[in-house]
Amino acid sequence: MNAEIDVSQVVLKTERLTLRPWKESDLEDFYEYARVDGVGQMAGWLPHKDREESRKILRMFIDEKKTFAIEYEGKVIGSVGIERYDEEKLPEFQEKAGRELGFVLSKDYWGRGIMPEAVRRIIRYLFDEIGLDFLACGHYVENERSKRVQEKCGFRHYRLVKTETSYGEERDCWLSVLDRASGN
Numbered sequence: 001m002n003a004e005i006d007v008s009q010v011v012l013k014t015e016r017l018t019l020r021p022w023k024e025s026d027l028e029d030f031y032e033y034a035r036v037d038g039v040g041q042m043a044g045w046l047p048h049k050d051r052e053e054s055r056k057i058l059r060m061f062i063d064e065k066k067t068f069a070i071e072y073e074g075k076v077i078g079s080v081g082i083e084r085y086d087e088e089k090l091p092e093f094q095e096k097a098g099r100e101l102g103f104v105l106s107k108d109y110w111g112r113g114i115m116p117e118a119v120r121r122i123i124r125y126l127f128d129e130i131g132l133d134f135l136a137c138g139h140y141v142e143n144e145r146s147k148r149v150q151e152k153c154g155f156r157h158y159r160l161v162k163t164e165t166s167y168g169e170e171r172d173c174w175l176s177v178l179d180r181a182s183g184n
C-alpha cells in the first residue's frame with residue numbers, strides 16, 4: 001500500500017547536495033532545465049513551453065509535499081519525487097508500506113553521479129527514518145541512464161509493465177523494486 005509522506009519540512013544533505021522542499025523562488029532554475037529537449041520525455045512529460053507551465057508544476061510540488069529539489073552549488077538542478085506507486089501493478093505488496101521514486105536532472109549535470117548520490121540519501125531517509133518496507137522505481141525500456149542509476153542504488157528489475165505518459169502515449173516500462181530487507 002502507499003504510505004503517507006510529507007517532506008515539506010525535510011532537508012537532507014550529502015557530500016555535494018542539499019535535498020530540500022521546493023520554493024517559489026526556484027522558478028528560474030526549474031524552467032531552465034525543464035524546457036530543454038530530451039529531459040522530461042524520458043520521465044513521461046514534454047519540455048515546458050513557457051515559465052507559466054513551470055510555475056504551475058512548481059506550485060504542485062509545493063502543495064503536494066512529496067518532491068525534493070536537488071540543490072547543487074546554490075542552484076536547483078533537478079528533482080526527486082516520492083510518488084504514489086500503482087497498487088494494481090504490484091498487488092502482492094498490499095501488506096507492505098511503499099512509494100515509487102521518480103527523478104529528473106538538468107542535462108548540464110548528467111554523468112557526474114549526482115542522481116545516484118541524491119537517490120541513495122533519499123532511500124536511506126525513507127527506510128531508516130520513515131520506516132517504509134519497499135520502494136519501486138520505473139524506467140522506459142530504452143532509458144539506459146535511468147536503469148544505471150537504479151542499479152547503482154540497489155534496485156532490481158521486477159516486472160515489465162505498460163505505462164501512460166502525461167501526454168497519453170503508452171510505453172513499456174521496467175518496474176524495479178528495492179526491499180528494505182535487502183540491506184540497502
Ligand SMILES: CC(C)(COP(=O)(O)OP(=O)(O)OC[C@H]1O[C@@H](n2cnc3c(N)ncnc32)[C@H](O)[C@@H]1OP(=O)(O)O)[C@@H](O)C(=O)NCCC(=O)NCCS
Pocket residue numbers: 038039040042043102103104105106109110111112113114115116138139140143144145146148149
Ligand atoms: C537518468 C538521469 C537522472 C541520470 O542522472 P546522472 O546523475 O547523470 O546519473 P549518473 O551520473 O550515474 O549516470 C548514469 C549513466 O548515464 C550515462 N552517462 C554518463 N555520462 C553521461 C553524459 N555526460 N551524458 C549522458 N549520459 C551519461 C552512463 O551510462 C551512466 O552510467 P555508468 O555510471 O554506468 O557509466 C539523467 O540522465 C536524467 O535526468 N535523464 C532524463 C530524465 C530521466 O530519465 N529520468 C528518469 C526517469 S525513470
